Amino acid sequence: MTDEKNIYEYPGDQVDVQWDKRLCIHVGECGRAVGDLFVGGRNPWCQPDMAASAQDVAEVCERCPTGALTYIRKDNGPTEVAASTNTVLVANDGPLYFSGDLNIDGAAEDMGGVRYRAALCRCGASKQKPFCDNSHRDIPFHDQGAVGASGDAEVDAGGTLEVKRAPNGPLLVNGSFTILTGSGRQAWQGTRAALCRCGASKNKPFCDGAHKAAGFTAE
Known part of the structure; x- marks a missing residue:
């Protein structure tokens, strides 16, 4: 059911599901989905054949915001884009x-799931950097996700979004993208930004150089 790389596999007749526990921060989109695809306390907790269709399995897996859940269809149906x-x-x-x-x-x-969905640390404490591991709950980290800047008025949508790590510094994001506030408001759009990952910036989510004074260290 599992291999040495922390990836659990749950086979089904029409679709297989994979769960990468390194990426999971237990948001709960899977467990709260209607139906018996995922049932906490059951062994195995994921049973693809309990879903109404392979498409239902795909839709629930794609709700996972961290990329921990992925699927492989065997019915020639559409895959994630x-x-x-x-x-x-x-x-x-x-x-x-x-x-x-x-x-x-x-x-x-x-880590195939992070091709389309990922949760990246911004508190500075994750032991799985650049990915979140819920360490923000233990610190605790507080920031409501407000965004003050608006960025560029017109930006073409789509294309590859590259996320690189400045050594001991921010996430360097390049490509067309929109930043949403914690409440879901479309706040900023542009093609280049340095996003804080040390947790100390006073201009979150953007970097303001605070990582230097904070002594933040990370690859």
Whole structure:
């Protein structure tokens, strides 16, 4: 049911599901989905054949905002594609949720789910950097996800969004994307930004150089 790389596989007749526990921060989109695809306490907790269709399985897996859940269809049905617009949601007291056509520096080759969905640390404490591991809850980290800047008025949607890590510094994001506030408001759009990942910036989600004074260290 599992391999040494922390990826659990749940086979079904029409579709297989994979769960990468390194990426999971237990948002609960799977467990709260209607139906018996995912049932907490059951062994195995994921049973693809309990869903009404392979498409239902795909839709529930794609709700996972971290990329921890992926699927492989065996019915020749459509597979996951990138959202038409790249977005970064600044979660209330939580991570940066990326969605779109993502190319994330620091992702292992077998982390296939983060091709389209990812939760990246912005509190500075994750032991799975650049990915969130819920350390923001233990610190605790507080930021409601407000965004003051508006960015560029006109930006073409789509295309690859590259996310690189400045050594001991911010996330360097390049490509067309929109930043959403914690309340869901479309706040900023542009093609280039340095986003805080040390947790100390006074201009969150943007970097203001505070990582230097904070002594932040990370690849």
